[in-house]
Amino acid sequence: MKAVVWHGIGDIRLDEVSDPTIIEPTDAVVRITRSAICGTDLHFVRGTMAPMNEGTILGHEAVGVVMEVGDDVRGFSAGDRVVINSTVSCGTCRYCREGKTAQCDVANPNGPDAGTCFFGGPASTGPVNGLQAEQVRVPFAQNTMHRLPDTVSDEQGILLSDIFPTGWFGAELAGVKRGDVVAVFGAGVVGQFAIASAFKQGAGRVIVVDHDETRLAMALAQNAEVVNFDTEDPVETIKHLTAGVGVDAVIDAVGVDAQHATQGPAAPDDATAAEFAAEVEQVAPDAAPQGDQWVPGNAPSQALRWAVEVVAKYGRIGVIGVYSPTMASFPFGEAMLKNLTIRMGNCDHHSVTPPLIDLVASGRFDPTAFITEREGITSAIEAYEAFDRREAGWTKVELIAG
């Protein structure tokens, strides 16, 4: 079968690989009908989330049809249409029983302290072969998949694999409640779902910061208030828009590939630029940009620094942007002196997703407007390259099988 395979930083290929099979009785094999490229995948190719194992199949977002299940998978059978959770979880351990499935004690073969196990990730996450393929072996399938009702299309389902649950989880981490003024950093597709989720969880206002005008336009279409950090200082603007108080809650939907302003009043001074350069060296020592391709973000802590500055005293910050273990910069003292609450992590997909499937199935929320590109799996590498170069309009790429 065909699959997108990681060979090195800046080197991914569409390879012919062997079909997956059932190995454990808790496995299923699923024929993928739709997968997608995520901002998380870009960290692996840019070298900001290392180390990866050569030969790992990428991708952690998919819908498909069950082909075969192991003896211990009792809730699914061949022919079921499913959405696959990005994160793998056993369904049995203490964490899974509390719904904290991103910290499952069992799924990660590196042991209970190794953190989240997810498809197509670095060595420390399994690694488990990913979903940008024609078929996949799903470990702990009973807990790692959800059946899709007929009223949810594949096109809708693909956004329930990771992105919508993650945006929802981000608003929960930030403790969004009725009336809150919320800032979302990052207007990529995760940021878009964070905006939608913040409003659905009761936010009175959502202010969004990015510098990509097409993405800011999508945020505006959701009734968010938009701030371009290349033309104005987001800290000053958000203070101004909130009568000097700041926002109640912030969602970081940027992560380790954050960028600083390259022009305008928010551009860093020389000392701050040097700090950012040192952070890039720390998180991406082996980055291998090729011209404007696979370039790591130039300011890993920029979104977090702004988050701490724009939030009100006693404010809350929810971090869903992904940071690597080597990321050690955070304005801790400033946060402490404001009595902030900061929560973070990978989404607990298994427990977060079911009500969101219902929301889409009911017809009350159609997430498909956020898919901007539809490509065949055979065009996956070109699609990765365009998405990585942040080409205008390329906000979310869906890969269609066949």
Ligand SMILES: NC(=O)c1ccc[n+]([C@@H]2O[C@H](COP(=O)([O-])OP(=O)(O)OC[C@H]3O[C@@H](n4cnc5c(N)ncnc54)[C@H](O)[C@@H]3O)[C@@H](O)[C@H]2O)c1
């Ligand atoms: N926690 C989870 O479970 C989870 C799941 C999925 C994705 N993620 C993470 O969410 C993040 C966003 O994913 P995506 O697919 O939307 O990625 P993306 O790369 O498409 O979007 C990131 C956006 O952030 C913007 N940005 C860069 N620097 C910024 C700054 N300083 N301030 C404000 N905006 C800035 C970029 O212009 C871009 O629009 C990634 O880090 C991804 O790994 C986390």
Ligand SMILES: [Zn+2]
């Ligand atoms: Zn994803």
Ligand SMILES: [Zn+2]
């Ligand atoms: Zn578990």
